[in-house]
Amino acid sequence: xxxxxxxxxxxxxATGVGAAALLALSACSSPSASDASAKPGGSSASSAKxxxxxxxxxxxxxxxxxxxxxxxxxxxxxxxxxxxNFGGSDSLAASITAGAPADxxxxxxxxxxxxxxxxxxxxxxxxIFVRNQLEIATLPGNPDKISSLKDLTRSDLKVVLCxxxxxxxxxxxxxxxxxxxxxxxxxYEQDVKSALTKVELKEADAxxxxxxxxxxxxxxxxxxxxxxxxxxxNDYPIALLEDAPNPEAAKAFIELVRSAEGQSVLTAAGFLKx
Amino acid sequence: xxxxxTTNAADTVRSGRRHxxxxxxxxxxxxxxxxxxxxxxxxxxxxxxxRAPWRSLPEQLTSAAVWQALQLSLICATAATxxxxxxxxxxxxxxxxTEFPGRGLVRALVTLPLVLPPVVGGVALLMALGRNGVxxxxxxxxxxxxxxxxxxxxxxxxxFVAMPFLVISVEGTLRAADPRYEEAATTLGASRFTAFRxxxxxxxxxxxxxxxxxxxxxxxxxxxxxxxxxxxxxxxTQTMPLAVYLAxxxxxxxxxxxxxxxxxxxxxxxxxxxxRWMRAA
Numbered sequence: 263x264x265x266x267x268x269x270x271x272x273x274x275x276a277t278g279v280g281a282a283a284l285l286a287l288s289a290c291s292s293p294s295a296s297d298a299s300a301k302p303g304g305s306s307a308s309s310a311k312x313x314x315x316x317x318x319x320x321x322x323x324x325x326x327x328x329x330x331x332x333x334x335x336x337x338x339x340x341x342x343x344x345x346x347n348f349g350g351s352d353s354l355a356a357s358i359t360a361g362a363p364a365d366x367x368x369x370x371x372x373x374x375x376x377x378x379x380x381x382x383x384x385x386x387x388x389x390i391f392v393r394n395q396l397e398i399a400t401l402p403g404n405p406d407k408i409s410s411l412k413d414l415t416r417s418d419l420k421v422v423l424c425x426x427x428x429x430x431x432x433x434x435x436x437x438x439x440x441x442x443x444x445x446x447x448x449x450y451e452q453d454v455k456s457a458l459t460k461v462e463l464k465e466a467d468a469x470x471x472x473x474x475x476x477x478x479x480x481x482x483x484x485x486x487x488x489x490x491x492x493x494x495x496n497d498y499p500i501a502l503l504e505d506a507p508n509p510e511a512a513k514a515f516i517e518l519v520r521s522a523e524g525q526s527v528l529t530a531a532g533f534l535k536x
Numbered sequence: 537x538x539x540x541x542t543t544n545a546a547d548t549v550r551s552g553r554r555h556x557x558x559x560x561x562x563x564x565x566x567x568x569x570x571x572x573x574x575x576x577x578x579x580x581x582x583x584x585x586x587r588a589p590w591r592s593l594p595e596q597l598t599s600a601a602v603w604q605a606l607q608l609s610l611i612c613a614t615a616a617t618x619x620x621x622x623x624x625x626x627x628x629x630x631x632x633x634t635e636f637p638g639r640g641l642v643r644a645l646v647t648l649p650l651v652l653p654p655v656v657g658g659v660a661l662l663m664a665l666g667r668n669g670v671x672x673x674x675x676x677x678x679x680x681x682x683x684x685x686x687x688x689x690x691x692x693x694x695x696f697v698a699m700p701f702l703v704i705s706v707e708g709t710l711r712a713a714d715p716r717y718e719e720a721a722t723t724l725g726a727s728r729f730t731a732f733r734x735x736x737x738x739x740x741x742x743x744x745x746x747x748x749x750x751x752x753x754x755x756x757x758x759x760x761x762x763x764x765x766x767x768x769x770x771x772x773t774q775t776m777p778l779a780v781y782l783a784x785x786x787x788x789x790x791x792x793x794x795x796x797x798x799x800x801x802x803x804x805x806x807x808x809x810x811x812r813w814m815r816a817a
Contacts, residue, residue: 352785450767
């Protein structure tokens with residue numbers, strides 16, 4: 263008798279622990295749950311009232327302009343919040359295909375967007391919203407007198423490039439090939455911002471980055487244009503993702519990016535019109 | 537005399553009986569989380585084995601890029617361990633065997649890289665030893681030495697994060713070792729350095745070895761400080777963890793293959809350490 267009551271109590275304790283674990287697990291996923299509960303109301307009212315968090319995975323080069331647009335969006339739609347994950351488009355694409363919860367993906371190349379579309383993780387067809395051109399970032403005042411892409415091959419210069427898997431790296435590779443140049447950098451950085459940072463910190467003499475990055479860095483670096491960049495312009499596609507927790511608000515954010523207002527913010531940052 | 541004996545006997549009887557009763561019934565509230573914990577730790581490693589591209593593995597592992605990264609990793613981790621031994625063992629001795637004001641603070645500072653996020657360590661190293669760093673700018677202008685983006689930079693980054701493991705381990709062994717042997721040696725006329733070299737060092741050798749293996753393993757796995765301070769260039773600064781991280785972006789199979797190599801090295805280190813610890817104990 264006592265043994266069996268003992269056992270039932272033990273069982274009850276076990277289920278208690280199990281229930282607690284379940285509660286803890288569901289607590290972890292509560293933000294998406296609240297999004298889901300907010301969604302039906304939003305869709306029936308046909309995007310009248312947006313709410314919840316929009317998670318945007320965006321190329322590192324979009325950092326400044328998308329942060330501005332995110333703030334605009336939150337102002338236009340009170341109750342919403344835009345959170346960003348900026349990084350190398352290749353690593354962002356890899357985390358999206360691995361199941362990272364995101365609503366929108368804005369890549370710096372069609373090739374990295376294809377990683378996501380190949381897995382059919384996108385819910386809308388990718389649209390090109392801007393283009394971006396490469397530029398050489400040098401130390402302020404250009405002390406090494408860099409005036410062309412060929413100058414970067416000088417052996418006394420420490421040059422950093424993006425890794426060839428990142429869009430800025432493959433564009434640089436294309437530009438170098440167009441100029442029949444062979445460049446050995448000191449480092450292949452994982453995204454464009456970390457390449458730029460190495461010049462800002464004066465650890466490297468030059469980096470091949472985007473015009474927009476040079477502009478965003480202000481007087482911390484100096485930009486040098488080079489003709490080979492014309493043949494290596496990157497298209498930036500944006501798409502709604504298949505498992506978007508908040509698709510209504512995500513669609514509205516993509517609309518904002520493509521609107522006249524969004525385009526003016528992006529072109530002011532140095533992006534080219536699509 | 538008799539009463540303790542009887543209680544002892546009663547104890548053994550009772551504990552024996554309890555032993556028999558307890559063994560089949562491990563309490564479920566402990567067993568279930570324990571199994572969950574075990575699964576949590578083992579599942580990712582098993583998944584690595586399940587998803588491993590076994591068919592293309594020989595081809596992946598014999599590629600020049602993998603060997604280059606592995607070779608660089610082994611060389612740098614060993615060099616970082618050597619650096620840690622040369623400057624870390626004396627530091628451990630200083631902390632364990634001498635008295636000076638603020639020793640507790642120094643000890644805490646020495647262990648700081650142990651808990652510091654490695655990327656922060658990399659940024660700190662850039663600020664100190666970078667071409668424009670506090671010390672680095674003088675290295676550059678006086679000797680023409682720049683450390684970022686070099687293999688030496690990788691060794692420095694790895695030694696920075698790995699040395700505290702060695703210092704902690706050696707200091708602990710020193711504290712446990714009897715200082716009277718050294719004192720006896722000095723009273724017999726040996727200088728304090730001779731006493732350290734001839735008496736203390738052999739005494740704490742197992743502790744040094746264990747600390748060195750820990751430091752080596754930590755150096756081998758170093759990622760954050762290395763990519764921040766030394767950058768990423770195949771054959772020069774791209775160690776295995778960097779290669780794994782970058783391969784994951786475009787060639788997951790290669791990343792898995794590289795991970796398997798590191799896993800095998802880790803298991804080998806663990807097996808070696810276990811023997812060492814068993815003997816020490």
